[in-house]
Structures are given as structure tokens and as C-alpha cells.
Amino acid sequence: MSSKTKNADKLSRRNFLSLAGAGLAASILPGTVEAAQKNQELATMLDIETCINCGECVRACRKANRNKFPEPEKPFPDMTPQQRVRVEDWSEKRNVTDRLTPYNWLFIQTSKGNYNGLDFELHIPRRCLHCQNPPCANLCPWGAAVREVNGTIRINDKICLGGGKCRDVCPWLIPHRQTGVGLYLDLLPRFAGNGIMYKCDRCYQRLTQGQLPACIEVCPMQLQTIGPRKEILKQARELAEDINGFIYGDQENGGTNTFYVSPVPFDVLNKNIVKGPGSPHLEPVKNSMANSEFLTAALVGAPIAGLAAGLLSLKADKQKRNKS
Ligand code: SF4
Numbered sequence: 001m002s003s004k005t006k007n008a009d010k011l012s013r014r015n016f017l018s019l020a021g022a023g024l025a026a027s028i029l030p031g032t033v034e035a036a037q038k039n040q041e042l043a044t045m046l047d048i049e050t051c052i053n054c055g056e057c058v059r060a061c062r063k064a065n066r067n068k069f070p071e072p073e074k075p076f077p078d079m080t081p082q083q084r085v086r087v088e089d090w091s092e093k094r095n096v097t098d099r100l101t102p103y104n105w106l107f108i109q110t111s112k113g114n115y116n117g118l119d120f121e122l123h124i125p126r127r128c129l130h131c132q133n134p135p136c137a138n139l140c141p142w143g144a145a146v147r148e149v150n151g152t153i154r155i156n157d158k159i160c161l162g163g164g165k166c167r168d169v170c171p172w173l174i175p176h177r178q179t180g181v182g183l184y185l186d187l188l189p190r191f192a193g194n195g196i197m198y199k200c201d202r203c204y205q206r207l208t209q210g211q212l213p214a215c216i217e218v219c220p221m222q223l224q225t226i227g228p229r230k231e232i233l234k235q236a237r238e239l240a241e242d243i244n245g246f247i248y249g250d251q252e253n254g255g256t257n258t259f260y261v262s263p264v265p266f267d268v269l270n271k272n273i274v275k276g277p278g279s280p281h282l283e284p285v286k287n288s289m290a291n292s293e294f295l296t297a298a299l300v301g302a303p304i305a306g307l308a309a310g311l312l313s314l315k316a317d318k319q320k321r322n323k324s
């Protein structure tokens with residue numbers, strides 16, 4: 001029996017603050033409650049061999065986050081220069097679920113092929129990996145993308161201007177822009193950014209309220225496990241050893257807080273997935289923050305980004321008061 005299976009016997013699925021103490025929680029490692037309360041770094045493990053592609057997690061994510069989805073004002077202002085600040089409008093394609101969009105922060109990627117003479121078909125839930133040293137947050141010029149102490153990377157939709165730096169520097173191009181929403185409309189609608197960037201926030205509010213992320217809670221296969229990073233990594237390594245498998249996410253981009261475990265090597269999976277906009281690759285990724293250009297930009301930009309975040313927050317508050 002794998003360590004994940006052993007753990008699943010002890011686990012539960014609703015409010016983990018109330019249930020984990022009773023030893024009933026599913027998909028939660030012991031110590032997660034304490035780690036969440038102490039704001040320690042949390043990680044998730046995904047045992048992709050068990051995914052049946054039912055789509056429950058995708059539907060749960062959309063339902064849990066529907067209040068955060070953009071409601072753009074139209075017509076959009078003309079942008080200058082047009083080639084740099086393209087309109088990106090997903091508001092008429094909200095039902096798209098086979099890729100990442102501002103209205104779909106999780107999708108199931110399928111890899112079908114042959115490995116060691118055996119046919120395989122594996123399904124991989126894809127979303128932000130929540131990097132340990134995230135270029136998206138380190139390089140956001142406005143301080144809108146931030147790394148929380150529990151390891152969640154979030155984009156503050158009150159102050160994001162939609163310039164898209166976070167997507168440009170993300171090795172998997174995860175964040176997605178919706179034009180026609182956000183503070184840029186009140187600041188410099190023709191020049192500053194072009195909307196708001198959206199991505200998985202690891203259900204930050206649910207976690208702080210002692211609930212599981214929606215996609216973890218709903219999965220009938222208990223595919224994901226969440227807990228303190230050190231413990232989750234240990235469990236991912238044990239599972240990989242049990243199945244003679246492979247891990248993705250522990251080293252990528254200098255380390256992330258998402259560990260995929262697969263019986264098929266990730267380079268083989270990567271060859272057999274659809275890659276492109278909204279459909280990220282599974283290639284090895286070097287630590288992008290070790291790149292001297294990124295490092296210098298982060299060091300120089302951090303104080304400015306902090307100041308900008310404060311000023312933009314004040315501006316956002318003022319706009320809100322004026323509208324109410
Ligand atoms: S995967 Fe991309 S968007 Fe997510 S934290 Fe890492 S760099 Fe940021």
C-alpha cells in the first residue's frame with residue numbers, strides 16, 4: 001500500500017480545521033492545520049495516475065471562484081501602442097474549460113502515448129504551481145502579484161493594471177489577462193496596462209478559513225494531498241519510489257509548491273500533450289530568479305513596487321468610495 005493510500009484512510013473532506021483534529025480528514029496531512037494557522041509553507045502533491053478526468057475539480061474551481069471572475073466594461077478603450085497592449089477578451093468564451101483563461105484557472109491536460117512498450121493515457125490537472133521564488137511576484141512592477149507566507153502566490157485584482165509582466169516571466173505562462181476591468185480604466189485607460197491578470201490563488205480565502213481548496217475537496221479520487229511542504233515532499237518521494245515513478249515541480253524553477261507524481265517520465269508526458277497558449281508544457285525549468293537580469297530587476301524594482309502597491313491601493317479605495 002502506498003503512503004498516500006495509507007494516509008487517505010485517515011483523511012476527511014469538509015472543514016479541515018474542525019475535522020482534521022478528529023483524525024478524519026481526507027487529502028490533508030497531519031500538521032496542516034497547525035501549519036496553516038502559523039502561516040507555514042504549504043504544498044500539494046498530485047498523484048496523476050489516479051485522475052479519471054471526471055472534471056469535478058474544474059467545475060468546483062469555477063464555482064468557488066465565480067465571484068472573482070471579471071465583468072468587463074465595453075467597449076474597451078483604444079490602446080496605445082496597439083501592438084504592445086493587445087485586447088484580450090475572454091468574456092464571450094467563459095465556458096472554455098480545456099485551457100487556462102481568466103475564467104478557468106484549472107484544466108485537465110491529457111497525455112496519451114507509449115512508454116516501455118506499454119500504452120498509457122494520463123490526465124494532469126494544470127494550474128499555477130505556486131513557485132517558492134516566483135518571478136511573477138518578484139518582477140511585478142506594481143506590487144500586485146505577491147507571495148503569501150503560506151507559499152500561495154496571489155494577484156491583487158484591486159491594483160493589478162494588466163500589463164502582463166507576470167505572464168511574460170512565468171516559465172509556464174500561467175496568468176491570463178482580461179481587458180476592460182480594473183484600475184487601469186480609471187488611471188490611464190489608453191496607456192497603462194490593459195485589464196487584470198488572473199490565475200489560481202490556491203483558494204487563499206478558503207484555506208485561511210480552514211477549508212480545503214475546492215479542487216482538492218471535490219476530487220472523488222482524492223488525487224491531491226495538501227500539507228506542510230517538507231511532509232508533502234517526503235510523501236511525493238515515497239509515492240514515486242513505490243510506483244517507480246517520477247516527480248515534477250520539486251526542482252522546476254528553483255522549486256515549487258506543487259509536486260506531480262507520475263509513473264511515466266515527464267519528458268514522455270510532455271511530448272504527448274497539446275502545448276500552446278493556456279496549455280503549459282512539462283519541460284525541465286531552470287531557476288529563473290538565478291538569471292542575473294531578473295535578479296537585478298527584482299532588487300531594483302522591489303522598493304518601487306512596494307510604493308506603487310501602496311499608492312494604487314489608496315487610489316483603488318478612493319475609486320470604490322466614489323462609486324458607492
Ligand atoms: S507558476 Fe508562474 S504564475 Fe505561478 S507562481 Fe510560478 S511563476 Fe508565478
Ligand code: SF4
Nearest residue numbers: 061200202203213215
Ligand atoms: S486551488 Fe482553488 S483556485 Fe486553485 S485550481 Fe484549485 S480550486 Fe481553483
Ligand code: SF4
Nearest residue numbers: 051052054055057219
Ligand atoms: S476531480 Fe480528481 S479525478 Fe476528477 S478530473 Fe479532477 S483531479 Fe481528476
